[in-house]
Amino acid sequence: xxxxxxxxxxxxxxxxxxxxxxxxxxxxxxxxxxxxxxxxxxxxxxxxxxxxxxxxxxxxxxx
Amino acid sequence: xxxxxxxxxxxxxxxxxxxxxxxxxxxxxxxxxxxxxxxxxxxxxxxxxxxxxxxxxxxxxxxxxxxxxxxxxxxxxxxxxxxxxxxxxxxxxxxxxxxxxxxxxxxxxxxxxxxxxxxxxxxxxxxxxxxxxxxxxxxxxxxxxxxxxxxxxxxxxxxxxxxxxxxxxxxxxxxxxxxxxxxxxxxxxxxxxxxxxxxxxxxxxxxxxxxxxxxxxxxxxxxxxxxxxxxxxxxxxxxxxxxxxxxxxxxxxxxxxxxxxxxxxxxxxxxxxxxxxxxxxxxxxxxxxxxxxxxxxxxxxxxxxxxxxxxxxxxxxxxxxxxx
Numbered sequence: 001x002x003x004x005x006x007x008x009x010x011x012x013x014x015x016x017x018x019x020x021x022x023x024x025x026x027x028x029x030x031x032x033x034x035x036x037x038x039x040x041x042x043x044x045x046x047x048x049x050x051x052x053x054x055x056x057x058x059x060x061x062x063x
Numbered sequence: 064x065x066x067x068x069x070x071x072x073x074x075x076x077x078x079x080x081x082x083x084x085x086x087x088x089x090x091x092x093x094x095x096x097x098x099x100x101x102x103x104x105x106x107x108x109x110x111x112x113x114x115x116x117x118x119x120x121x122x123x124x125x126x127x128x129x130x131x132x133x134x135x136x137x138x139x140x141x142x143x144x145x146x147x148x149x150x151x152x153x154x155x156x157x158x159x160x161x162x163x164x165x166x167x168x169x170x171x172x173x174x175x176x177x178x179x180x181x182x183x184x185x186x187x188x189x190x191x192x193x194x195x196x197x198x199x200x201x202x203x204x205x206x207x208x209x210x211x212x213x214x215x216x217x218x219x220x221x222x223x224x225x226x227x228x229x230x231x232x233x234x235x236x237x238x239x240x241x242x243x244x245x246x247x248x249x250x251x252x253x254x255x256x257x258x259x260x261x262x263x264x265x266x267x268x269x270x271x272x273x274x275x276x277x278x279x280x281x282x283x284x285x286x287x288x289x290x291x292x293x294x295x296x297x298x299x300x301x302x303x304x305x306x307x308x309x310x311x312x313x314x315x316x317x318x319x320x321x322x323x324x325x326x327x328x329x330x331x332x333x334x335x336x337x338x339x340x341x342x343x344x345x346x347x348x349x350x351x352x353x354x355x356x357x358x359x360x361x362x363x364x365x366x367x368x369x370x371x372x373x374x375x376x377x378x379x380x381x382x383x384x385x386x387x
Contacts, residue, residue: 023077023078024077024078027079028078030080030081030082031080031081033081045118045121048114048118049115049118049177049180052114052115053115053181
């Protein structure tokens, strides 16, 4: 996905333009990783709930 | 339609980092919620599958974080005027107010839904009520309206052990409400001690905290009265069998120290206007307000000790029961 023009060009006081792009990129990368961890964590959570709530009933069902 | 952009909030140039969103959840408050909810869950005495127990605690913690995010969204204008809170993500401009609102709503829905589906709907209902009480009743209504804001609003912070108990058993018996009562009665002396040396901030922000509306002397008197009421409530678990002899010793001795510190506040001049040149560095506390700061710091230790002792007694009891 391409970066919106306005986002990557955000100015940062006291820093040259390249620095602001680096800071924005670092922040975006950090947020993306956090979202990825959150999503994986949610999948694991649903998996664990399913396994522990259903327990042996997963096997003991009419096939 | 509600304007979700507080006017006093600054805009920063730096884009938000993931740490800013974590800060919206008030992680330190979350840790206290986790601790008290876990205590309620363990004290319930009904063994819950450890994985499901962790999931329940996670849901309660996320629910607490969600209500904190909603609080930071709504209170951004107040936070911007107070030294203690002006560095928070929304007033500092690092996170948009609308983002804090969205995060709070999404996490509220997910935490309640998962707790209901995974554990039970009684606990989920209690969690939903707690979020509503903190975000709407306390934040949007009580906080800006009455000096009794933290007295009534303290219920939101007191409910996590009941939710933990309900998660384990599906019920909320008297002992669960005793844990709730301890935190509920502890909240006024704890926060009023803090507000005695931060009342200028609250006055500047227009928050009707007791020292602002009734004065320091009335606040010191109320701290003493609530401290006197707190100690018997802390001893009550011994009468019902929830607490053992260790808990009795900790609550009685710790309560005596609490009363001593509260009496020092009562008989001192904490919160009175003092020489503005005399400070001791920590939040510019006037020398006269050190008693209030001591009570504030000790109150955290006392509550932690009470719940840690209960937790330890019940874990020890389980371990001993398992060995015998």
